[in-house]
Amino acid sequence: xxxxxxxxxxxxxxxxxxxxxxxxxxxxxxxxxxxxxxxxxxxxxxxxxxxxxxxxxxxx
Amino acid sequence: xxxxxxxxxxxxxxxxxxxxxxxxxxxxxxxxxxxxxxxxxxxxxxxxxxxxxxxxxxxxxxxxxxxxxxxxxxxxxxxxxxxxxxxxxxxxxxxxxxxxxxxxxxxxxxxxxxxxxxxxxxxxxxxxxxxxxxxxxxxxxxxxxxxxxxx
Numbered sequence: 001x002x003x004x005x006x007x008x009x010x011x012x013x014x015x016x017x018x019x020x021x022x023x024x025x026x027x028x029x030x031x032x033x034x035x036x037x038x039x040x041x042x043x044x045x046x047x048x049x050x051x052x053x054x055x056x057x058x059x060x
Numbered sequence: 061x062x063x064x065x066x067x068x069x070x071x072x073x074x075x076x077x078x079x080x081x082x083x084x085x086x087x088x089x090x091x092x093x094x095x096x097x098x099x100x101x102x103x104x105x106x107x108x109x110x111x112x113x114x115x116x117x118x119x120x121x122x123x124x125x126x127x128x129x130x131x132x133x134x135x136x137x138x139x140x141x142x143x144x145x146x147x148x149x150x151x152x153x154x155x156x157x158x159x160x161x162x163x164x165x166x167x168x169x170x171x172x173x174x175x176x177x178x179x180x181x182x183x184x185x186x187x188x189x190x191x192x193x194x195x196x197x198x199x200x201x202x203x204x205x206x207x208x209x210x211x
Contacts, residue, residue: 003134
């Protein structure tokens with residue numbers, strides 16, 4: 001079976017699972033874990049957009 | 061008759077020395093569970109947390125690591141072997157082996173034995189390595205919970 005994910009969808013899936021693990025392992029209480037997980041997810045996805053725009057501007 | 065004057069400067073030094081002498085036990089003693097939990101956690105993602113009765117966290121870790129590993133295989137990612145030779149191959153192997161039983165199963169079943177040269181396969185390889193590295197972090201977390209450093 002071959003899975004065909006676009007660059008963006010692969011990055012979002014990666015961000016989701018990595019954020020879950022970071023949230024659980026790097027904070028103590030449940031609320032802190034959720035907050036930190038969301039923070040990591042936002043940084044991952046935000047980083048994708050920033051990197052995408054940087055590459056698009058370089059290409060011009 | 062002169063009264064003996066107490067040496068106030070020595071007091072804190074003596075107190076610190078006394079504390080050092082009486083403090084023979086470590087803050088977080090190494091228990092059997094603190095050794096077993098990370099090993100189980102490495103073999104089965106989230107297994108260490110299950111062993112420590114953190115079922116919710118264990119389930120989320122299991123889902124995350126296994127899903128990343130399976131997505132990596134689905135994207136035709138390569139599984140590194142221990143005798144890679146190249147330093148980057150060795151680092152890739154260290155990342156992959158973090159998945160524990162999943163890595164062993166993949167090697168037995170000959171999964172990930174591909175040399176596909178496309179972008180998706182490259183992402184797949186990264187998914188496989190990161191799944192293993194995240195599992196190492198999860199195993200270390202199980203160790204800290206077993207020690208009592210983390211609730």
